[in-house]
Amino acid sequence: MVTIEDKNKILGDLLRCGIGGNQTAYAEFLKKISSLLRPFVAKKITSADVEDVLQEILISIHKARHTYDGERPLLPWIISIARFRMADYLRKYYAQMRHKAVDKEEMENIFADVIDNVFDKKLIDELIEEVNLQNKQILTLMHVEGYTAKEVGAKIGMNESAVKVAAHRAIKKIRSKFKI
Amino acid sequence: MKMPDLITKLSGEIKSVKPLGKPIKLIIYLLSALSVYGIIVQIIFGLRLDLAAQFLRPLFVTEIILILLLLITSAVAAVLAMYPDSYQKSQLLKLPYIFFFLLLLVFAAQFFTSQDELMIIPKITSHAIECTICIFVLSLIPAVLMFSMLQKGATTIPLQAGLFTTLAASSLGYLILRFNEMNDSITHLVTWHYLPILFFAFIGSLLGKWLLKW
DSSP: OOOHHHHHHHHHHHHHHHHTTOHHHHHHHHHHHHHHHHHHHHHHSOGGGHHHHHHHHHHHHHHTGGGOOSSSOHHHHHHHHHHHHHHHHHHHHHHHHHHHHHHHHHHHHHHHHHHHHHOOTTHHHHHHHTSOHHHHHHHIIIIISOOOHHHHHHHHTOOHHHHHHHHHHHHHHHHHHHTO | OOHHHHHHHHHHHOOOOOOOOOHHHHHHHHHHHHHHHHHHHHHHHOOOTTHHHHTTSHHHHHHHHHHHHHHHHHHHHHHHTTSTTGGGOGGGGGHHHHHHHHHHHHHHHHHHSOOOTTOOOOSSOOOSHHHHHHHHHHHHHHHHHHHHHHTTSOOSOHHHHHHHHHHHHHHHHHHHHHTTOOOOOHHHHIIIIIHHHHHHHHHHHHHHHHHTOO
């Protein structure tokens, strides 16, 4: 039976060889680590994102390999990095969820007011028609498809703050047009 | 990218890396650098005239020992924080908090005990915020040195790492000023020396989050 000490030793030896420049040993180390961490990650992360998070963890282990000197057990070192990256992922995930919830609420408020005022749901499309093509695209991506300002910026080749400003101005225009 | 592709890519990029080394080596290097800096600045600033007499006061000695311990343990904790697993010595990361709290107890003891005749309490306080600014300025170089050193590591506790860094740097500033300024008023020390360290530590934790990303 393979004990924790055995695992530490096997993985530690592979990593030391890898740090010394042995590609095969390093590839073997990464393979073993990914299968070791998969169930650990799957416990906390939604199944669709497990592979992405696992890859992030492997990249982080690769970047931090100079901090391991072989003098202490390897598994706590690996688990610390894995926990750090998972916490990072969860922080971003919940922030995105919150952002989406706020955006949805904001748009619902705008649309609900319009619908209450003019009793015509067709106006929702007209609302977005009021702004120029680029701003229309920004509003659709951010408020309908749920992308963040940063992601929208990357898609349409603008920086994050410019996207936020454009979205804000577009909403302001809609509000003033319909006196919401 | 698929997992096997990533593994091939990462193992293809592997080349011999220089290890960060043992923490003890980094701690000795850091404490030596801080000591040299402290001695040079102290020579420039000068020592308070009654320093020898102040060392006859037990509470002054306790305060100095605690601030030294705070400086050393913060520097040790900052170095350990460079390793993702804190070199598996995470219990040592609690020490700076303990010494910081003990320092507050020493101030409380000095506040509630009768005033020692050796204590210098100026009737008119000549400076206040200047002391805080002085601690800040004196802490800048050590803080820059420590942050640049910590960036070579891979911390998984960036907030704490930043906090330990500024705590060590500002306690050095505190120590230099304490050996220079002839003012033992507890209210002055707590308001313009001790509490600013707490504030700098808070700023340091924010800086840590920003500067120690990897």
